[in-house]
Each structure stands twice: as structure tokens, then as C-alpha cells.
């Protein structure tokens with residue numbers, strides 16, 4: 367953004383969408399949507415899961431073409447056939463999922479996206495210059511596998527800034543960041559806006575929208591239902607615009623007694639098969655019936671490996687390392703653990719939790735083929751599977767375009783609701799979930815969190831691995847943090863606060879620096 371100034375001289379908007387309509391089969395994802403983005407504003411795009419936000423920004427970035435409507439750039443109608451057309455105008459996009467090569471350096475990754483004759487050396491120089499100018503620490507020579515999620519996002523932002531953008535589209539950029547990293551991102555965005563760059567900002571976190579956005583467009587079921595200044599609204603009033611009704615608060619569990627231990631882990635250590643993975647070191651904890659254990663941590667600190675070990679995706683060597691209802695399960699695979707009444711919902715929705723090209727009923731079979739009674743003697747009861755899928759869709763208000771659609775046609779948040787709902791349906795005795803409300807809108811997140819609290823109240827042991835500290839404080843009875851593959855001590859939630867959790871997430875363990883944590 368070097369050398370650009372804010373141009374308030376004329377009133378023509380930077381970007382305008384007029385009457386945009388996009389249909390997928392019978393679903394109208396965008397229905398005559400109007401949007402005006404002015405120079406230098408941070409403009410929030412709000413809406414429930416499936417409201418049509420991603421579809422709209424994909425149209426503005428040239429990934430999708432609308433069925434009807436126009437896009438205007440500085441007052442002139444344009445046609446965006448591919449992202450290259452959008453980039454040529456100065457539109458950049460930072461995606462939710464980063465497409466980076468782990469084994470390459472930061473500079474090599476960025477070079478790949480540039481014209482063939484660009485030298486990695488020159489890119490490295492530019493990365494250094496931009497990172498110094500914007501206070502976005504990033505070493506161009508580091509390999510991506512060594513970087514935190516926040517640093518990976520910085521690569522995408524720097525990549526975007528190298529193209530001198532006039533508009534940056536960001537799809538839920540803080541979902542993967544720690545509170546400190548998010549603060550840093552906000553500083554950068556406010557600075558960019560001050561320089562005249564516009565930001566179109568999708569987020570389900572309404573407090574941060576109120577904090578940094580000066581205008582908002584709200585979509586509901588594909589239509590624009592409101593435009594407002596979020597600074598003048600409350601999180602509740604913004605949520606009401608999105609949903610069209612008040613959102614129920616999560617009712618905290620309150621004081622309650624726990625039952626016997628249902629999940630125990632003793633001295634779990636692993637060596638990752640993947641050289642870029644994290645080793646787990648001597649992890650021990652117990653979860654009793656009626657208890658929700660929240661495991662906080664910044665992504666990449668062993669959460670994935672812990673989930674794989676707890677679920678049996680990667681069995682451990684000593685059977686007694688892990689027990690479900692007192693029975694050793696260390697060497698049991700995921701299906702054997704499921705037969706014992708356990709359920710697991712991984713973070714990665716497409717690929718691990720669901721297959722995009724499979725219908726929802728077929729996705730029910732993926733995790734439930736041994737436990738749901740819909741496969742017997744090698745025959746699949748397709749109607750039974752469809753009934754189960756419908757039950758999940760109704761209970762968790764999964765918004766779908768038809769009776770039994772493919773998983774890949776659902777919006778990100780709706781697929782997450784389906785994956786979590788599928789696991790909760792059987793009222794499992796032990797359930798382990800990773801990032802259960804990632805990308806899920808405020809209303810649906812409240813439904814999922816309440817369902818977890820209610821499940822524990824019925825006697826289940828619940829483990830929630832989450833980066834979202836607000837979520838952990840909302841639902842957990844006990845809290846621990848994972849950092850560099852080590853788990854902190856487990857604390858009762860009422861002895862924990864944000865600062866203490868933050869220290870534990872940063873690897874300050876009570877055993878090493880008792881005072882530091884206890885004094886927090």
C-alpha cells in the first residue's frame with residue numbers, strides 16, 4: 367500500500383454489487399443482493415450459516431459468476447471471469463483455509479503465486495519490506511511447517527499486500543487466531559483502511575465487528591435484510607438482524623456433582639509419524655460423567671495428535687494408557703471405541719469428518735456404520751440412514767437445499783452443525799470434539815454448546831478441544847491448556863480466568879513457574 371492516499375474527493379463507491387442473484391439448483395444463495403463498499407471502510411458482511419456470504423464474495427473475487435446482476439468498480443460495470451480479473455483491479459482475498467506448501471519457505475510459497483520470472487530473492491526482499499512497514503513479523507526464509515496459524519495467515523496478508531490491493535476480502539480471519547494475534551490483525555486492518563484500502567470482512571464474532579467495522583450489510587437466506595453502523599448496535603441487536611429473532615443464551619451448568627471417571631488418560635506420549643507433526647509428552651487427565659473438560663490451546667500445539675490418540679485414529683502402544691469406562695482402549699481403533707459408546711468429531715470437516723461428494727445419509731454411515739443399526743449382514747438400510755440424517759438436520763437446524771444433499775453443497779457452518787449433530791445423536795457416554803463451533807454462527811454455536819452441557823448433565827464425559835476461550839469459559843467445568851504437546855494441570859473452571867488460561871496456552875506451566883500462573 368506504499369504511496370497510496372485516501373481519496374475522498376468523489377463520491378463514487380469503490381465497489382458496488384447491484385441485484386446479484388446466484389442459484390445452485392433450487393437454492394437461491396444470493397437473491398438480488400445490493401452492496402456498496404466505499405474507499406477506506408471496513409465493511410462487515412454478516413449473516414447466519416448459509417446466508418450467502420461466501421457465495422457473494424466468491425462472485426466479487428471472480429470465482430463464481432452470478433446468474434443475474436452487475437458488479438461495478440469505481441462506477442463502471444465489470445465482468446469478473448476469474449480471480450486474475452479481480453486481482454488486476456486491485457481486489458485481494460485472504461481465505462479461511464490457507465493453500466500453502468508446508469515444506470517450502472515463506473518466500474517460495476509467495477513466489478509460486480506470482481508470474482514465472484519473479485525471483486524468490488526479490489520476493490524475500492519485498493516480504494521483509496512489507497513486514498517491517500506493517501509490523502507483521504514474518505521471516506521469508508522460514509519453512510511454513512515451522513509457523514503458527516497466525517504466521518501462516520500473515521503470509522496470505524503479505525501476499526495480498528504485495529499486489530497493492532484497493533480492496534481486501536477476508537473470510538473469518540480471526541477464527542484461527544489467538545486473542546493477541548487478532549489484536550495485531552485489527553491494528554493492521556485499521557491502518558490499511560486509514561490509507562484508503564477497503565476491507566470486506568466476514569465474521570461470526572460480533573464483538574470484533576463492533577470494534578473495527580464502520581458499516582455492515584446483513585444477509586438472511588440470500589437477501590440483504592439490513593445495513594447499519596455496527597458501532598451503534600449491540601452484539602445482540604446484530605444477531606437479531608441476522609437471525610430475525612433473539613438468540614437463546616447458553617444456560618451454564620451451575621454447581622453439580624460428577625459421576626465416576628468415564629475417560630482416563632495416563633502417561634500418553636507419542637512420536638508423530640509425520641515429521642512436521644507435534645510429539646505428545648506424558649499427558650494425563652481424567653474426565654468424569656457429568657463433566658465438560660475444555661482443552662485450550664493455540665492450533666498446532668498437539669491438538670490434532672491428541673484428538674487422533676483419544677479417538678483411536680492412531681492407536682497408542684500401551685493399552686492401559688487410555689481407558690473408557692475403566693476398560694483399557696489404547697490399542698483399540700476408532701470403531702471399537704465407538705462400539706463402547708464413545709463419539710468423536712474432528713476439526714477438519716471435509717476429508718476427515720465428511721466426504722464432500724457423499725450425501726448426508728451416506729455421511730451418517732461413515733461414522734455410524736457399526737453403531738447406528740443401519741448396516742446389517744453387509745446390507746445398507748438406505749432409508750434408515752436417511753431418517754437419521756433428517757433427525758440430525760432437524761435437531762441442529764442444518765440448512766439444506768434439498769432432502770438429502772451432498773455434504774459439499776452445505777455452507778461451512780451448516781456442515782459443521784451436521785458433523786457435530788451426527789456424533790451427539792446417540793447420546794454418547796464419552797465424546798471428544800475438536801473446535802466444535804468453528805465457523806458456526808452465533809445462534810447455532812449456542813445450540814451446539816447447550817447440547818454439550820445437556821449431554822454432560824445426562825452423565826456423559828465431554829472433552830472439548832478449542833481455540834476459542836470464550837467457548838471454553840462458557841461450557842467447561844474443568845480447564846487445561848495444551849502447548850508444545852504438553853498438557854497443563856487441569857483446573858476447576860472457577861479457578862481459571864482469561865489471563866491464566868493465556869499463560870498456560872503460552873506454555874507457562876504451574877509446575878515450572880507456579881508463581882507466574884498462580885499470581886495471574
Ligand SMILES: Nc1ncnc2c1ncn2[C@@H]1O[C@H](COP(=O)(O)OP(=O)(O)OP(=O)(O)O)[C@@H](O)[C@H]1O
Nearest residue numbers: 390395415416417418419420421775776777778779
Ligand atoms: N457449490 C454449491 N452447490 C450447491 N449449493 C451451494 C453451493 N455453494 C453454496 N451453496 C448453498 O448456498 C447457500 C449459501 O451458502 P454460502 O456458503 O454462501 O453461505 P455462508 O453465508 O457463507 O455460510 P457460512 O457462514 O456457513 O460459511 C447455502 O444454502 C449453501 O448450501
